[in-house]
Amino acid sequence: MAYGKGVMKGMLLTLQHVFKPPITVNYPEYEREVPVRARTNLIWFEERCTGCSTCAQACPDGCILVQTSPRDDGTLEIERYEIDFRICMYCGLCTEACPYQAIQAGGRYDDAQYIFENMYRNKETLTSEAQEYLASTDGRYPNGQTQDENPLITSMPTARSRIGVAGADGPLGPQHLPSRKQG
Ligand code: SF4
Ligand code: SF4
Numbered sequence: 001m002a003y004g005k006g007v008m009k010g011m012l013l014t015l016q017h018v019f020k021p022p023i024t025v026n027y028p029e030y031e032r033e034v035p036v037r038a039r040t041n042l043i044w045f046e047e048r049c050t051g052c053s054t055c056a057q058a059c060p061d062g063c064i065l066v067q068t069s070p071r072d073d074g075t076l077e078i079e080r081y082e083i084d085f086r087i088c089m090y091c092g093l094c095t096e097a098c099p100y101q102a103i104q105a106g107g108r109y110d111d112a113q114y115i116f117e118n119m120y121r122n123k124e125t126l127t128s129e130a131q132e133y134l135a136s137t138d139g140r141y142p143n144g145q146t147q148d149e150n151p152l153i154t155s156m157p158t159a160r161s162r163i164g165v166a167g168a169d170g171p172l173g174p175q176h177l178p179s180r181k182q183g
């Protein structure tokens with residue numbers, strides 16, 4: 001008798017789910033929206049980066065390469081910024097270490113590659129991915145903030161105007177000098 005009750009209970013539960021809408025989507029025809037702060041990938045934002053290399057030092061796998069040269073005004077020219085996703089374990093330590101939120105977790109998850117070497121991304125690739133991301137979010141970073149809401153404030157003279165931020169009004173990269181927040 002107890003056995004029959006168990007079967008009935010299981011059948012009822014199954015029936016309940018038959019009439020509920022599916023929770024899955026037909027990927028890749030349909031894609032779920034990636035929530036803000038999802039740790040899907042790494043995105044590097046050049047307009048926020050000072051070239052300090054803190055991220056590279058924090059990475060336990062040595063995935064990040066930063067090469068800079070000093071400018072006359074004391075700022076750093078970022079000549080190379082590269083991430084080797086072949087050995088990245090997506091631990092997020094680089095994102096936590098960056099003082100300027102120039103590297104953040106988020107973005108696309110459909111970046112599987114047929115050619116292993118393509119998982120090495122250089123500055124140009126990373127920048128184009130970041131710009132594509134910002135264009136799709138109207139200038140909102142993966143942490144949910146815009147450049148205006150979270151302006152880059154640095155303690156060293158790093159004012160540069162290399163690139164604008166896609167999807168936002170006007171030229172961005174407003175690096176607020178000197179180092180303290182205004183007002
Ligand atoms: S997520 Fe971890 S392993 Fe990957 S680059 Fe950042 S610190 Fe290195
Ligand atoms: S820690 Fe941040 S600001 Fe410094 S080099 Fe890395 S990404 Fe750029």
